[in-house]
Amino acid sequence: MKRVCWPYYDPDFDSLPERIHGPACRVTIDNESLEDCTVVKIDSVNKQGLLLEVVQVLTDMNLTISKSYVSSDAGWFMDVFHLKDELGSKITDQRIINCIQQAIVANRDTTLKAKARNSLESHPGRLKAIEMTGKDRPGLLSEISAALADLHCNIVEAHSWSHNARLACVAYISDQSMETPIDDLRLHAIEDHLTTVLRANTTWDDNANQQEVKPAGILLEKLGTMTNVERRLHQLMLSVRDFDGPSRAVIVNSITTGSDSDDEERKKASVSIESCNEKGYSIATIQCKDRRKLMFDTVCTLTDMQYVIFHASIDSRGGCAYQEYFIRHMDGCTLNTESEKERVIKCLEAAIERRVCEGVRLELCAYNRVGLLSDITRVLRENGLAVLRADTETHGEKAVNAFYVRDISGNNVDMNFIKSMKREMGAIDLAVKDVTTVIRPTSSERSKFSIGYMLKSQIERFSHNFIAI
Structure with a gap:
């Protein structure tokens, strides 16, 4: 029998025109190829900032990016992400898988916005957003929140970062009555008052123009997700040049060698810039301790510095x-001068370091009221704890507060010191999480000192406002 041979038929041939001319974005989710993670492949028409938008969507869904390959030459964006859920496993919930596809294709699904920012959605039209930047000092966040309380403003939500003696804060405020929004005239008065607080103890040599408060009402509609707020904090920190801090290695965490007699080894971030002249690229290489949102922080910084990412691994x-x-x-040029390379290196180091807080995380939940944040931060300040990072949100009648704190002298906080505080606070529910690996020993005099007793006595007057988390 004569053998009949058919020409080879490529099954992807029919989809080739669609891949070239449309649709604008195609998302393929593979949950079978790898045992420990979910693979997401994205093909799309390229545009500046698209990589950051995709990373923001995945980060907002609390997914961890363990591996990624990016290519965006010739006007087409192709990306592969290896994703894990909050437990470090592959994504098995079909609803989450569907949300990933819908969110990327639709460039941020509206239902995800509402879910991520329900604390803002519950106060439509009543909030004003303000941004604050300045030279940081111990107790500054407490002074800011006290000033807002004195001005009869309720802090519905606030996010604050402190790094290299600089402070950046985005706050959403409302009138204490919650009946009427804050008008523009009153908002200007609030700005002037907060600017005075920020500039206190600031000399002209400290570059006073970095101490400023400005309205960000337009951001209220744009800041749809937590990563958008964090991107704005990155931008604010960049504007006050927090990367010009003391020259030192970036330490992102401590790891032990497995033996009590071994010295602690610090995993330091290493950032370098090299030139690839034959291809016309500059190559930024980063090696550091892995953590959540690391890719978001680095991609966000490069994008906001007006660099185009063509390929990434x-x-x-x-x-x-x-x-x-x-x-x-963006004009197609590479990084040609040593000064520019040094600046990019410093900015990437700062982006890695801003989110890393060596200290203790305190979580408190309370019935929201005017002055609550002021009372909490004042107690922390009066007991020698500096706030490195703060996140406070309002959910219905509850205010959820998270603070990263350290000893005001710069030493690590003794966990026994904090645990005694937790025990003596009694009915006040306080969740404590140590985010360092090594606690420096304290003197015997300090170990006998009871911070819990002092905190309890000062919080008693508003302790009935606290509820369980």
Whole structure:
């Protein structure tokens, strides 16, 4: 019998025109190829900032990016993400898988917005957003919240970062009555008062123009997700040049060697810029301790510095992260001068370091009221604790507060010191999480000192406002 041979038929041939001319974005989710993670592949028409938008969507859904490959030459964006859920496993919930596809294709699904920012949605039209930047000092957040309480303003939500003696804060405020919004005239008075607070003890040599408060009402509609708020905090920190802090290695965490007699080894972030002249790229290479939102922080910084990421390789294994970005200026030029390379290195180091807080995380939940944040931060300040980072949100009648604190002298906080505080606070529910690995020993005199007793006595007058988390 004569053998009949048919020409080879490529099953992807029919989809080739669609891949070239449309749809604008295609998302493929593979949950079978790998045992420990879910693979998400994205093909899309490219545009500046698209990578950041995709990373923001995945980060907002509390997904961890363990590996990624990016290519965006010739006007087409192709990306592969290896994703894990909050428990470090592959994504098995079909609803989450559907949300990933819908959110990326629709460029941020509206239902995700409402879910992520329900504390703002509950007060439509009544909130004013303000931004604050300045030179940080111990107790500054307490002074800011006290000033707002004196001005009869309710802090519905606030997010604050402190890094290299700089402070950036985005706050959403309303009138204490919650019946009427704050008008523009009163808002200007609030801005002037807060500016005075920020500039206290600031000399002209401290670059006073970095101490400012400005309205951000337009941001209220744009800041749809937590990563948008954090992106704005990155931008604010960049504007006050927090990367110009003391020259030192970026320490993102401590790891032990497994033996009590071994010295502690610090995993330091290493950032370098090299030139790839034959391809016309500058290559930014990052090696550091892996953590959540690391890719978001680095991609956000490069994008906001007006660099285009053409190719990227992200890998995380054994608790370490390796990132490589092939970048150019938006005008197509590479980083040619040593001063520019040094600036990019410093900015990436700062982006890695801002979110890392060596200290203790305190979580408190309370019935919301005017002056609550002021009372809490004042107690922390009066007992020698400096707030490195703060996140406070309102959910219905409850205010959820999270603070990263350290000893005001710069030493690590003794956990026994904090645990005694927790025990003696009695009915006040306080969740404590140590985010450092090594606690420096304290003197015997300090170990006998009871911070819990002092905190309890000062919080008693408003302790009935606290509820269980």
